[in-house]
Amino acid sequence: MLKNCSFSIHENEAVAIIGHNGSGKSTIAKLMNGLLFPQEGEILINGQPVNAETVWDIRKDVGMVFQNPDNQFVGTTVQDDIAFGMENRGIPRDEMVKRIAQTLDAVGMQDYRLTEPHKLSGGQKQRVAIASVLAIFPKVLILDEATAMLDPKGRKEIMNTVTMVQEQRHLSLITITHDLQEVVQAERVIVMNKGKVWDEATPRGIFARKGELRSIGLDVPFVAILSEELRKAGVPIMNEVLDQDELLEELWTSHSTM
């Protein structure tokens, strides 16, 4: 799947990995967590190579949230699910109770401690999944298309939760997605195509290459298309805009200087 692929992600950094289906982005996630092992080359997490011996230590540091909210919910209630990861690591009961309360607070689900999974929405289930990862104090949080199956409201919920969590916990955040909209909040974007790193830049830098992005099968957000069309029509837009507010800002300032 992956060929000749090398990059590093720093502590406390938010990185987005984006790519079309089959570009190898999910493989990267599984490699980082020891769910898959590379045929060649090496993966270092916190200076430690990922291999069959270190895999259980690696998984303590690297937490992962998957795409389908239903298929990663193990417990019969929210609190049991958060406890699952801690139980696996033999954390004493008192500590678990404390951490469950803490992490539920962190994702804003404190009222749902005893709720059963089928009574939660997709977004709420994903927040529980994030909470259960946070409960083991990881250094890296990987979201593998964690919002792909959610409605726009759930997607927003998750993005807000993640931003909040990253501010509190100072962890490296890796968002894997095929939606350019989601890379906006990242500090750095790695674009994957056909198992190779296609580009590595800031979100603004990536957005500037709209035409090429489209050629590797990514959907360019509406705001970016609109700003490009406006520019073609002679409206002076200087900076690359990332969202609606920025475009608005560009438009009214450009007029006021005229």
Added chain:
Amino acid sequence: MNNGLIIGQYVPGESLVHRLDPRTKITVIFFFVFIVFLANSVVSYSVLTLFALASTFTTRIPIYYILKGLTPVWFLIVFTFILHLIVTNEGNVLINIIGFKIYSGGVIQGFAISMRFFLLILVTSLLTLTTTPIEITDAIEDMLHPLKKVRFPVHELALMMSISLRFIPTLMQETDKISKAQASRGVDFRTGPLKERIKAVVPLLVPLFVSAFKRAEELAMAMEARGYQGGEGRSKLRELKLEKRDFIIFALFIAVVITLFATRNY
């Protein structure tokens, strides 16, 4: 959709019976099932009935709800009674309807056996009424613990049970979704000859199985990513603890057993 779903017939509550350790409940009920067969006199039956009714009232579950739950069994109880009435021919003839003789022994026997049946069903249903399936699972895991020495996969069994419990509502929602999708394509589940209706279930089961396997695979991966490596070295959030009330119930039950033995044949 399916939001009011209750697995089993658990009725939430805070009564003494609800709060008892599930192991206590299982043990007491297990032995109760045996001693019901030892009762053989009016007094001994009364002792057991008193115990069963007292426990029933302590649960504070509405009586009509419990009786409603017993509906399918009423028929069996009445049937047992009538059967004994007809078959037994001991004691005095009470009524003689055109050759059919009903003996006093038959009435007594029929009453005793139906009573036994009723007590069994009542007490065992109290367990599922007052204990959540997950509590029962925990209790079973704990009680089977000694079997670990003979390499019986106790932890795996309990995990399997709890995951099944967790996925029952999910799969039911999915079944609902698939059956609607197939109905919209013209599959008829409700009418037609039985053979056709059985055939109509196939397009329901196949996608359901496919998705269940997919779920299983993803769940296994998610569990592994969260550090699951089998039962060794795991701690537990849900802890079972015997409280004072459990010992009191045990003592009470032993008292009932002793009274039963003392009052047999009276």
